[in-house]
Structures are given as C-alpha cells and as structure tokens.
Amino acid sequence: MSETTVQKFNIDTVEHAAGTPDVELPWAELGLKQNEFEEIVKLLDRRPTAAELAMYSVMWSEHCSYKSSKVHLRQFGEKLTDEMKKDMMVGIGENAGVTDLGDGWAVTFKVESHNHPSFVEPYQGAATGIGGIVRDIISMGARPVAVMDPLRFGAIDHPDTARLVHGIVSGIGGYGNSLGLPNIGGEVVFDSVYQANPLVNALAVGVLRHEDLRLANASGVGNRVVLFGARTGGDGIGGASVLASESFDDSKPSKRPAVQVGDPFAEKVLIECCLELFKHSLVEGIQDLGAAGISCATSELASNGEGGMRVELTNVLLRDPTLTPGEILMSESQERMMAVVTPENVAEFEKVMEKWNVEFSWLGEVTDSGRLVITWEGATIVDVDPRTVAHEGPVYNRPFNRPEWLDQVQADGFRASHAGADLPAAGDQLRAAVLELMASPNMCDKSWVTKQYDHYVGGNTALASPDDAGVIRVDEETGLGVAISTDANGRYAYLDPYTGAQLALAESYRNVATSGAVPMAVTDCLNFGSPEDPEVMWQFAEAVRGLADACQTLGIPVTGGNVSLYNQTGTTAIHPTPVVGVLGKFDDVDRRTPSGWQQNADGQAIYLLGTTRDELDGSEFANLRGHLGGLPPKLDLEAEKTLGAILINASRDGMIDSAHDLSEGGLAAALSEMVLRFGVGARIALDDLCARDGVDAFTALFSESQARAVVAVPRSEEVRFNDMATARQFPVVRLGVVDVLATALEVQGLFDLPIAELREAHEGTLPKHFG
Amino acid sequence: MPRIVVDVMPKPEILDPQGKAIVGALPRLGFTAFSGVRQGKRFELTVDGEVTEEILEQARNAAATMLSNPVIEDVVNVEVLDETASEDVAGAPEAV
Amino acid sequence: MSETPLIADLGGSETAPLTDAKIGVVTFPGTLDDRDAARAVRLAGATPVPLWHADTDPAALRGVDAVVIPGGFSYGDYLRAGAIARFAPLMAKIVDAANSIDKLPVLGICNGFQILTEAHLLPGSMVKNDHLKFICRDQTLRVENNRTAWTNQYADGQEITIVLKNQDGQYVADEKTLDELEAEGRVAFRYVGWNPNGSRRGIAGITNSAGNVVGLMPHPEHAVEPGFGPLGADGHYSTDGLGFFASVLSQLVGEAK
Known part of the structure; x- marks a missing residue:
C-alpha cells in the first residue's frame, strides 16, 4: 500500500537516493551554490533526496542561516558584559529575546x-509580516501586547x-487591528534610495510571567509532536530561499513565489x-512556523532538544492535496505552530484545540537517535542530523572593503557645497524654512498612517505615536510598564556606517529615556544591500561593529533581531539602514512624560539640555536642499547616558511635565512638534543658546547635534532641575515659557508661527499625496 | 443600459480566509452539504450605448490590470448583461 | 484595582466590587475588547462575568444582570461584520432575555453593535466607512437620549469624548426606518463636529424602543481611566465612557430597591 503511493507520486526515498547517486538535482534553481551542494552530499554520504534538498536549500538560505552575517553578529555575544547580562533571561538565538522586569x-x-x-x-506582505513577528512572541510563552512598524518608502x-x-x-x-494589538509607534520615511526596495520592518512585544517562559526545543524522548493552526498550502514555496536571497528580478518570472495570504482571525484564535x-502547562516546547515552515520547525526543535525526531509527513493537514513532500516541507503557509506535548497531556491538549476550533494533527515523536527522520507513508524521505540543517549551515567570511567613493562623499560637507549657499538668516526666512521643514515628507505629520491603526485596544x-516612545502598562496593580522606540537614519549610516548605526541606537535610547523609562534591551533589523558586494559588506560589518560597541558603552544588550540583505536593484543598494529598537522599563507608567506642552502647563519654563554644534551634514535641512555629504553629527554616548539619567530622574521626581528629544530636524522640529502635540503655544528666545554655544539662529534651529532634549519644567521645580543638571555637569539653557493663551510658536525677534498655520503645513502633506 | 459583468475569484492555490470561516460556520446552522466555500467579487461596469468588441476588450484589460490583483486573484468571467434586449444574457460568458 | 490577567479569565477581582451587580462580557472567536469591557465594568463597581459564545448550557447567561457584547472582529468580519457571530448559541439566549419582560440590558459596542443589528435586536446595518479606511480617533458624541439603561447618568444633549476605531462604521438604514428612529427618540448618540464615516444623519448609536438594548460604534470602554484613553475637547484625558456602566448599575440598583 505504502509502496504504491510512494511510487504513484514518484517519491524520492532515502533508499532510492542511495541507489541512484547520479540523478541530476535542481540545487542551483533552489538557490544553493555548488560548494554548498557538495557539502550536503558529504554530510549525508550520498545524494540528498528531493525532500532533503528542499530542506537544506531553505534552511541554508541567507534569510534562515545568516551565513554572510553570522561572523559579524557574533560580536553581540562577545561584547556582552556582566552588567548587560543581569536582566537578560533569553538572548539571541531563540524566537525572541526575553528581559526580566521584576515582580x-x-x-x-x-x-x-x-x-x-x-x-x-x-x-499581504505587510500583513504577514505582522503575523510572523507576533507568532515569534507567542512562541516564547508570552501574550503579545503591542506592535510597531518602521517603514521606508521611495520618493513620495x-x-x-x-x-x-x-x-x-x-x-x-x-x-x-484584527489581532487586538495596539500599534504604538514606528517610523515613516521617504527617500528615493528605497524605490523598488521598500523597508517594511515589524516589531512586536509581549509580556509573560517567568514560569510561562517557553523555548523552541523538543525534549523528552517519546513526547509527541503536533502541528496546529491553519492547514498547509502552497504559500510562498521557495519564498524564504528565493525571495530573501536574491534581488527580485522581473526577468525570471518562474521565481515569483506563490504569495502568502494572511488570516488574522486564525492568528487571533491561535x-x-x-x-x-x-x-x-500543556506544551514542553513550541515553535512558530515562518520562513521555511516545517523544515525550520522540525530541525530547530530537534536540534535544540534531545537531537532526534520522527515525523510522518502524510499526517500534515493540507489545503492543497497535490503538494509534494518537498513543497510541504518548504511551504510558508501562515498561522501555524508546532509543539511538543507529553503523552499524558495529549487529551487535554486536544480539548483546548476543540474549544477554540483549531485544527491539529499529530505528526510524530521526539527520539534520542540524533537524527531527524521524516517518512512518507512509512518510507523514509529525510534522514539527517538536524543540527546540520538548523545550526551548522555554511558560514561565509565574505570579503569587504571601504568604498572608494566614501572619501569624496565625506569631504563634501553641507556648508561648503552649493546647497549650503544662501542659508536663511532673517526672521521671515527662518519662519519659511521651519514651515518647509515641517511639511517635508519625512518631518510631516504621520497621522494619515497611524489613524489607520488601533492604538487603544487593550486599554494599556x-x-x-507621535510621542517619542510607545508606552504600554504591563501590570495594572503596580503600573509596571515598558517603553519602546525604533529609530534609524539611513543618511547618517551612508556617510559613516559605524557611527550611523551607533547614532540610531543613541536616538532610540534617548527616545525611551525621554519618555521616562530606563533603557534595558535592544533589538535590531539590519537592512542592507547585497553581501556579495564587498562595499556593502563593509557597510554591514561597520554597522554591526558600531552597534555592538555602543551597546557595550550604554550597558544594554541586543537580545534578538533580524538581518535583511539583498535590498538592492541591480547594482544600486539602499542606504545602509540599521533599524534599532530599544526597550525601557517603568516602575509606574503614570510617571511617563508626553512629548508636548500640556493644557495645564501655562507658565512652565522651557529648557534645552545639551550642546548645539554646527552639525548640518546629513540633516533633514540638507535633505530639503537635496544634499547628502560630509560626516554625521558627533556621537557622545557618555553624554547620552547623562542626559538619559537626567530625563528619567526628572520624570520620576516630577520635575518635568513634558519632554521631547532632538533628532531629525533639530530644535525647529522639536519645538514645532511640542506645540502641535496638544495645541499649546510657547514663547522662545534663542539668544542665550546662541551666545553660549557660539552658533547663529539658523544653526540653533536646524543643527542635528545629538544628546539633546527640550523639557518643560514647572516653576516650582526650576531650582531643583537646574541643580540636578549642574551636579551632573550637563549643559542646560532656558529657552522660554509655555503660553497656553499664545496661539503660536513665538521665537523672539525672529518670527511668530501661528499654530493653525503650522498645523496646516504639517498635516497637509500625506493627505495631499495619498488622499 | 448594458452592463459588463466581471467575476474575480482568489486563485485556487491561495488561501481564502473568508471562505474558510464561512465553511466552518455553515454546518453549525445545519447546512452540511457543502465541503468548501470560496468568496469572490462581482463587478458591474455600466456602458453608455452599445458594447462593442473594443469596449469588451477594454473591460477585459481593466479586469486583468485593475479589478483583480493578478498576484492573488483570477478573472474567471467577463460577460455582457443587456437587460434592455431580453432576460437572456447577451453574449456567451467568456473565460479570461 | 485588580489586574486584568493574561488569559481571558475576566472575573477573579480581589477587591470587593461596590455593588453586587454582575455584568456579562461575551467572547466570540475574534473578539478583541472583552478584557477592556471587563475592566470598565470593574472600574464602575460591578463584577464582570465572562460569557462564552458557544455555551449551550441552559444557564449560559450565568445569572448576569446585564450583558456587554464588546468590539473586535468576530469571525474576522468575514462574510459581513457580525453575520456569523449572531448565530452563536449564546446569542439566541441574549435575544430572548432582551425581549423578555425582564428586559435584560444589552450594550453592543462596535462589532457588538454590528452583531445586534444582524440579530435584529436593533434596526439598520453598518457598511464600510465612506473614506474606505480604518479610522482610530478621539471622537466627540452628543447623547441624544438619556433615558436608556446605558445612558441615564448623562445629561440630555451632553457631549462626551470616547474612542472611535473601525473599518465598517457607516450606519445605514432606509429612510422610513431613520424617520421612525428620529420620531421615537431612538437615536441615542450622534457624531459631533465631523461625521467620521458617512453614517446616515450622523448616527453613532441607537436604542430599541424599550431602552434596554443600546448599540454604538464608538468605544466607551476605552475611555474609563485617565491617561489610557482619549483626550477630551478641553485637552484633558476623558473618562466619559464610565457613564455607560454607571448608568446600567444605577438602573439595576433602582430596580432592586
């Protein structure tokens, strides 16, 4: 019987493979290189079966194996200090990192x-992106509580x-929205370098009790392996390998994969x-099915556990009965999970599935054979050491070199360029420049986007958005909560990838601290061009080195993330874009600091923390003039730490009522956003700042010097606040006062900008382009 | 006024979450005869005047390029409905 | 205040509620705001009781004094919003209890409102927003009828700010039905300032003629705690949603006397 089916579908068994060493296999079409195929033959001591070839090809793809990035990513582990490990419960390598919050x-x-x-x-691409990251969070034993989306598009x-x-x-x-997860922030950036290569990154956060922590391992010989959730169809077959490993190329339509379609209802139930x-406590180990589907889940669970697993592939519930074993193993159908369950818990497990009306099928069991054995009606079609599939794939030390063009780009500073001529100086010129900046695609109001996301569901x-960080309450009893921000600046990273990556981390750290939370952990999504281009590889290597060094200085670990390579069209790569997410902790989220002056803040003093230098290279103002050259702003991580400590303590002790970090667009953007946040005006004078830092009003408004923030201090707290900054030897200057009656941002001696006019400019841009 | 009807269905190999949810709900109401449901879309394009072959070709192009998403959907039918002529459908259904 | 547990055990409050009223909160597959509705019930001083859509027990309503059908995407909004959920075994019991002489108070929020219209407890229907996009915003409403089980703590004509968030929020009904609703004072809430979805006559919520069944698209349960909900028209955090739950408690306490 079994032989008949195997023959009928022409199933390539291990026995058959051993007897037919000379069969031609489509390893190249599946994205494997000759040396990789030869390595597989060596590992197996025979040619792989079609099913084995499918597994190795997806699991050894760049997307799943990190083969080009691994040698660099090791630094995140090597540069960990004891301080950084203190609260880290799970680090890189699992579905997501876990950080201890206490209690x-x-x-x-x-x-x-x-x-x-x-x-x-x-x-569907963006939808399933959310689906995938949320399943990673569930796999850790956590309830997902929020999502964020850093997005980058081509020219508007x-x-x-x-x-x-x-x-x-x-x-x-x-x-x-259908999952009931508030979307609490992210970024929307427009730059022609992302044309045909949009960056759609998705962040999810979940909370759990310590005892609920689950890991992706198959332990306990005799425990059962179950697949549950949606049925397996032909979704994204080859997607993991083909899509993420090679630039999308219209000339090869045969490689266009079946698109994965998401079913958010199924995911919510899941x-x-x-x-x-x-x-x-009904599962021993659990793994979501994402890229490489069952290939990934079985090999990773087995490899992380006792090392063996036996699976009967015909037990997989199919949506499309014509799928071959190899396709079933590679399918990226969404909303599926795999778990390991003890025989005693099988009945209880099935009861939960029935309650939620979730389909499931028992696939096999955990063994101590050290082999992952997959059968098709009893005939062995895969017999591999799971570690060679999941963890011991190829590792490349790809050549890299500093781009030759970089010296020229770095020498082309903004001030000396044509674009840097005729800079605004008079009041009306500065006023027009502020309006132009706040209406520009990158600085304009993003509520056209964020209004389409539910940010209230959950009630926590x-x-x-638009506050500096998204803040979620974890414990209603105590107010314990977390803050998260994601940041990146591809322009800075293009000018200097080492510093650029560090600046992304610094901004994210600053955003979290500005909200009042203590930064604890980092996640990153490293978006780059082709690793086969030595100049891109250099950008990548520099960015990772920069990030790992900066994490060490700031004392917060990278607990997980993702690498996306081949973001390029032809030979033109995107700007190196390391997106960095920082997570911070609140003992009580009631102490959070919003990013604008509030209605009850009349008369509060406005202070600028930090030093303003002439730093316009790579800035949004330079971007307005179409210029990109020079060196990014100076990084000072010690200053960032001190600024963070001041902001956190001031928030905890009630010394500040609002705070906003300075980043893209500098002081001009920060003041405008603070006015617009709750529609409350302010009276500002730049004279003290300009005199102290030796800059003109234009530079004061548009420079993107780092380690700065604007705060509003109640009159009663001014002495205490100044004393704290002085004690920490941190520069602070008084800029003016909050004025609830003023309907404008007034910059003394320069301009008055009515809130209504500013709002019209700020809010009009996205609706104008997108309806 | 004649109308051109365009029917669009999710490609057979593509997951149809709507159809899946409906087929799950049918037996709970006693409709047990149906083992599958797929939910598609019907468009009605109104034409001022006679439907020429050229206009029908335009409709086919519109169906293929705009009314359907070729990545996940198929146009399964483009046909002319002329209520002024008779109850019958004028023009045989055409598979696209 | 007791914490909302990670799992949807909605009861289990450690602090004693202010009243002994029990308010059921229904969960369908795809319901999203059940934990929020339970929190609102608790903050108003009653005990939330989780109700399960598939419960066929004769006592599936578990002796509750009122029922909230919260928002979300039951069955993914597939087919039509609320179209599959209305056939749940529990819904038959809710419909019977709402129409009985005891007139069980029922509040349908967002998807709950859609389910109530599909179940014919309330007239009309919701279609896609006129701008075709999902919209999440702080929305001001005017209370047009303060004589229902869920609005009696508001002043007549009071303006309240709660959260609006939906994709299919455009209320539609034929002209005759709309005229009847207006004539009988059954328009419970109307959008103020801007009609955010093209609803007929700016209708945000309606009531049945007995005043025990109320449905609305915006979310009162998201405006019950300062700092975790919308900003009111005055720029301060709004807790205007609490009035819904205070109203039903007031009515229940009144009846008990």
Whole structure:
C-alpha cells in the first residue's frame, strides 16, 4: 500500500537516493551554490533526496542561516558584559529575546523585516509580516501586547510609492487591528534610495510571567509532536530561499513565489489558544512556523532538544492535496505552530484545540537517535542530523572593503557645497524654512498612517505615536510598564556606517529615556544591500561593529533581531539602514512624560539640555536642499547616558511635565512638534543658546547635534532641575515659557508661527499625496 | 443600459480566509452539504450605448490590470448583461 | 484595582466590587475588547462575568444582570461584520432575555453593535466607512437620549469624548426606518463636529424602543481611566465612557430597591 503511493507520486526515498547517486538535482534553481551542494552530499554520504534538498536549500538560505552575517553578529555575544547580562533571561538565538522586569514579570520583543514580500504584494506582505513577528512572541510563552512598524518608502511623488503606501499601511492595519494589538509607534520615511526596495520592518512585544517562559526545543524522548493552526498550502514555496536571497528580478518570472495570504482571525484564535496551553502547562516546547515552515520547525526543535525526531509527513493537514513532500516541507503557509506535548497531556491538549476550533494533527515523536527522520507513508524521505540543517549551515567570511567613493562623499560637507549657499538668516526666512521643514515628507505629520491603526485596544496604551516612545502598562496593580522606540537614519549610516548605526541606537535610547523609562534591551533589523558586494559588506560589518560597541558603552544588550540583505536593484543598494529598537522599563507608567506642552502647563519654563554644534551634514535641512555629504553629527554616548539619567530622574521626581528629544530636524522640529502635540503655544528666545554655544539662529534651529532634549519644567521645580543638571555637569539653557493663551510658536525677534498655520503645513502633506 | 459583468475569484492555490470561516460556520446552522466555500467579487461596469468588441476588450484589460490583483486573484468571467434586449444574457460568458 | 490577567479569565477581582451587580462580557472567536469591557465594568463597581459564545448550557447567561457584547472582529468580519457571530448559541439566549419582560440590558459596542443589528435586536446595518479606511480617533458624541439603561447618568444633549476605531462604521438604514428612529427618540448618540464615516444623519448609536438594548460604534470602554484613553475637547484625558456602566448599575440598583 505504502509502496504504491510512494511510487504513484514518484517519491524520492532515502533508499532510492542511495541507489541512484547520479540523478541530476535542481540545487542551483533552489538557490544553493555548488560548494554548498557538495557539502550536503558529504554530510549525508550520498545524494540528498528531493525532500532533503528542499530542506537544506531553505534552511541554508541567507534569510534562515545568516551565513554572510553570522561572523559579524557574533560580536553581540562577545561584547556582552556582566552588567548587560543581569536582566537578560533569553538572548539571541531563540524566537525572541526575553528581559526580566521584576515582580515575576518578563518582556519579550523583536523586530523583523518583510521587505521583499511587501514589494511584491504590499497588503499581504505587510500583513504577514505582522503575523510572523507576533507568532515569534507567542512562541516564547508570552501574550503579545503591542506592535510597531518602521517603514521606508521611495520618493513620495514616485508613481509606485502610492501603491506601496496604501497597500502596506492597510495591510498592517488590516492584520494588526484584527489581532487586538495596539500599534504604538514606528517610523515613516521617504527617500528615493528605497524605490523598488521598500523597508517594511515589524516589531512586536509581549509580556509573560517567568514560569510561562517557553523555548523552541523538543525534549523528552517519546513526547509527541503536533502541528496546529491553519492547514498547509502552497504559500510562498521557495519564498524564504528565493525571495530573501536574491534581488527580485522581473526577468525570471518562474521565481515569483506563490504569495502568502494572511488570516488574522486564525492568528487571533491561535494567540488565545496558545495562551490557554501555556496556562495549563500543556506544551514542553513550541515553535512558530515562518520562513521555511516545517523544515525550520522540525530541525530547530530537534536540534535544540534531545537531537532526534520522527515525523510522518502524510499526517500534515493540507489545503492543497497535490503538494509534494518537498513543497510541504518548504511551504510558508501562515498561522501555524508546532509543539511538543507529553503523552499524558495529549487529551487535554486536544480539548483546548476543540474549544477554540483549531485544527491539529499529530505528526510524530521526539527520539534520542540524533537524527531527524521524516517518512512518507512509512518510507523514509529525510534522514539527517538536524543540527546540520538548523545550526551548522555554511558560514561565509565574505570579503569587504571601504568604498572608494566614501572619501569624496565625506569631504563634501553641507556648508561648503552649493546647497549650503544662501542659508536663511532673517526672521521671515527662518519662519519659511521651519514651515518647509515641517511639511517635508519625512518631518510631516504621520497621522494619515497611524489613524489607520488601533492604538487603544487593550486599554494599556499610555503613550503612542507621535510621542517619542510607545508606552504600554504591563501590570495594572503596580503600573509596571515598558517603553519602546525604533529609530534609524539611513543618511547618517551612508556617510559613516559605524557611527550611523551607533547614532540610531543613541536616538532610540534617548527616545525611551525621554519618555521616562530606563533603557534595558535592544533589538535590531539590519537592512542592507547585497553581501556579495564587498562595499556593502563593509557597510554591514561597520554597522554591526558600531552597534555592538555602543551597546557595550550604554550597558544594554541586543537580545534578538533580524538581518535583511539583498535590498538592492541591480547594482544600486539602499542606504545602509540599521533599524534599532530599544526597550525601557517603568516602575509606574503614570510617571511617563508626553512629548508636548500640556493644557495645564501655562507658565512652565522651557529648557534645552545639551550642546548645539554646527552639525548640518546629513540633516533633514540638507535633505530639503537635496544634499547628502560630509560626516554625521558627533556621537557622545557618555553624554547620552547623562542626559538619559537626567530625563528619567526628572520624570520620576516630577520635575518635568513634558519632554521631547532632538533628532531629525533639530530644535525647529522639536519645538514645532511640542506645540502641535496638544495645541499649546510657547514663547522662545534663542539668544542665550546662541551666545553660549557660539552658533547663529539658523544653526540653533536646524543643527542635528545629538544628546539633546527640550523639557518643560514647572516653576516650582526650576531650582531643583537646574541643580540636578549642574551636579551632573550637563549643559542646560532656558529657552522660554509655555503660553497656553499664545496661539503660536513665538521665537523672539525672529518670527511668530501661528499654530493653525503650522498645523496646516504639517498635516497637509500625506493627505495631499495619498488622499 | 448594458452592463459588463466581471467575476474575480482568489486563485485556487491561495488561501481564502473568508471562505474558510464561512465553511466552518455553515454546518453549525445545519447546512452540511457543502465541503468548501470560496468568496469572490462581482463587478458591474455600466456602458453608455452599445458594447462593442473594443469596449469588451477594454473591460477585459481593466479586469486583468485593475479589478483583480493578478498576484492573488483570477478573472474567471467577463460577460455582457443587456437587460434592455431580453432576460437572456447577451453574449456567451467568456473565460479570461 | 485588580489586574486584568493574561488569559481571558475576566472575573477573579480581589477587591470587593461596590455593588453586587454582575455584568456579562461575551467572547466570540475574534473578539478583541472583552478584557477592556471587563475592566470598565470593574472600574464602575460591578463584577464582570465572562460569557462564552458557544455555551449551550441552559444557564449560559450565568445569572448576569446585564450583558456587554464588546468590539473586535468576530469571525474576522468575514462574510459581513457580525453575520456569523449572531448565530452563536449564546446569542439566541441574549435575544430572548432582551425581549423578555425582564428586559435584560444589552450594550453592543462596535462589532457588538454590528452583531445586534444582524440579530435584529436593533434596526439598520453598518457598511464600510465612506473614506474606505480604518479610522482610530478621539471622537466627540452628543447623547441624544438619556433615558436608556446605558445612558441615564448623562445629561440630555451632553457631549462626551470616547474612542472611535473601525473599518465598517457607516450606519445605514432606509429612510422610513431613520424617520421612525428620529420620531421615537431612538437615536441615542450622534457624531459631533465631523461625521467620521458617512453614517446616515450622523448616527453613532441607537436604542430599541424599550431602552434596554443600546448599540454604538464608538468605544466607551476605552475611555474609563485617565491617561489610557482619549483626550477630551478641553485637552484633558476623558473618562466619559464610565457613564455607560454607571448608568446600567444605577438602573439595576433602582430596580432592586
């Protein structure tokens, strides 16, 4: 009987493979290199079966194996100090990192890319990006509590941008809103370097009790292996390998993968169903199915556990009965999970599945054979050491060199360039420049996007976009909570990838501290071009080295993340774009600091913390003039730490009522955003600042010097606040006062900018382009 | 006024979450005869005047490029509905 | 205040509620705001009781004094919003209890409102927003009828700010139905300032003629704690949603006397 089926479908068994060593296999079409194929033959001591070839090809793809990035990413582990390990419960390597929050609570978070799929099919690509990162969070034993989306598109007026913006934003909303997860922040950036290579990164955060922590391992010989959730169809077959490993190329339509379609309803049910499994301790190990589907889940679970697993592949419930074993192993159908369950818990497990009406099938069991054996109606079609599939794939030390063009770019500073001529100086010129800046695609109001996301569901959102960080309450009894911010600046990283990556971390750290939270952990999504280009590889190596060094200085570890390579069209790569997410902790989220002056803040003093230098290279002002050259602003991590400590302590002790970090667009953007946040005006004078730092009003407004923030201090706290800054030897200067009656941002001696006019400029841009 | 009807369905190999949820709900109401549901879309394009072959070709192009998303959907039917002529469908259904 | 547990055990409050009223909160597959609704019930001083859509027990309503059908995407909003959920076994019991002489108070929020219209407890229906996008915003409403079980603590004509968030929020009904609703004072809430979804006559919520069944698209349960909800028109955090729950408690306490 079994032989008949095997013959009928022409199944390539291990026995058959051993007897037919000379069969030609499509390893090249599956994205494997000759040396990699030869390595597989050596590992198996025979040619692989078709199913084995499918498994190795997806698991050894760049996307799954990190083969080009691994040698660099090791630094995140090597540069860990004891201080950084203190609260880290789970680090890089699991589905997501876990950080201890105290009181028995822990938090897990991670950012991931879904760039190429979102270019091919924006709605489904972005939707399944959310689905995938949320399943990573569930796999840790956590309840997902929020998502964030850093997005980067091509030029705002490029014909294809509207298609991508509409599709991607509604995909994120359509999926995330249906899961009941508040979307609390992210970024929207437009730059022609991302044309045809949009960056769709998705971050999810979850909370758990310590005892609910789950890991992806198959332990306990005799324990059963179960696949549950959606049925397996032909979704994204080859997607993991083909999509993430090679630039999307229209000339090879045969490589266009079947698109993965998301079912957010199925995922929502899966979340509740998994939480019920965790609550009753019904699973020993759990793994979500994402890229490389069953290939990844079986090999990783087995490899992390006792080392052996036996699976009967015909037990997999199929949506499409014509799928071959290899396709079943590679399918990227969404909303599926794999778990390991003790025989005693099988009945209880099935009861939970029935309650939630979730389909499941028992696939096999954990063994101590050290082999992952997959059968098809009893005939062995895969017999491999799971470690060679999951963890011991190829590692490349790819050549890299500093781009030759970089010296020239770095020598082309903004001030000396044509673009730097005729800078605004008079009041009316500065006023016009502020309006132009605040209406520009990158600095304009993003509520056209964020209004399409539910940021209230759950009832625990304490801050969300446009505040500096998203803040979520974890424990209603105590107010324990977390803050998260994601940041990147591709322009800075292009000018200097080492410093650029560090500046992204510094900004994210500063944002979290500005909200009042203590930074604890880092996740990163490293978006780069082709690693086969030595200049891109150099950018990548420099960015990772920079990030690892800066994490060490700031004392916060990278607990997880993702690498996305091959973001390029032809030989033109995107700007190196390391997106960095920092997570911080609040003992009580009631102490959070919003990013604008509030209605009850009349008369509060406005202070600028930090030093302003002439730093316009790579700035948003330079971007307005179409210039990119010179060196990014100076990084000073010790200053960032001191500034962070001041902001956190001031918030905890009630010394400040609002705070906003200075980053893209400098002081001009910060003041404008603080006015617009709650529609409350302010009277500002720049004279003291200009005199102290030796800069003119233009530089004071548009420089992007780092380690700065604007705060509003109640009159009664001014002495205490100044004493604290002085004690920490941190520069602070009084800029003016909050004026509830003023309907404008007034900059003394220079200009008055009515809030209504500023708002019209700020809020008009996205609706104008996208309807 | 004649109308051109365009029917669009999710590609057979693509997951149809709507159809899946509906097929799950049908038996709970006693409709047990149906083992599958797939939910598609119907468009009606109104034409001022006679439907020429050229206009029908335009409709086919519009169906393929705009009314459907070729990545996940198929246009399964483009046909002319002329209510003024008779109850019958004028023009045989055409597979696209 | 007791914490909302990670799992949807909605009861289990450690602090004693202010009243002994029990308010059921229904969970369907795809319901999202059940834990929020339970929190609102608790903050108002009653005990939330979780109700399960598939419960076929004769006592599936577990002796509750009122029921909230919270928002979300039951069954993914597939087919039509609320169209599959209305056939749940529990819904038949809720419909019977709402129509009985005891007139069980029922509040349908967002997807709950859609379910109530599909179940014919309330007239009309919701279609896609006129701008075709999901919208999440702080929304001001005017209370047009303060004589229902869920609005009696508001002043007539009071303006309140709660959260609006939906994709299919445009209320539609035929002209005759709309005229009847207006004539009978059954328009419970109207959008103020701006009609955010093209709803007929700016209708945000309606009531049945007995005043025990109320449905609305915006979310009162998201405006019950300062700092975790919308900003009011005055720039301060709004807790205007609490009035819904205070109203039903007031009515229940009144009846008990």
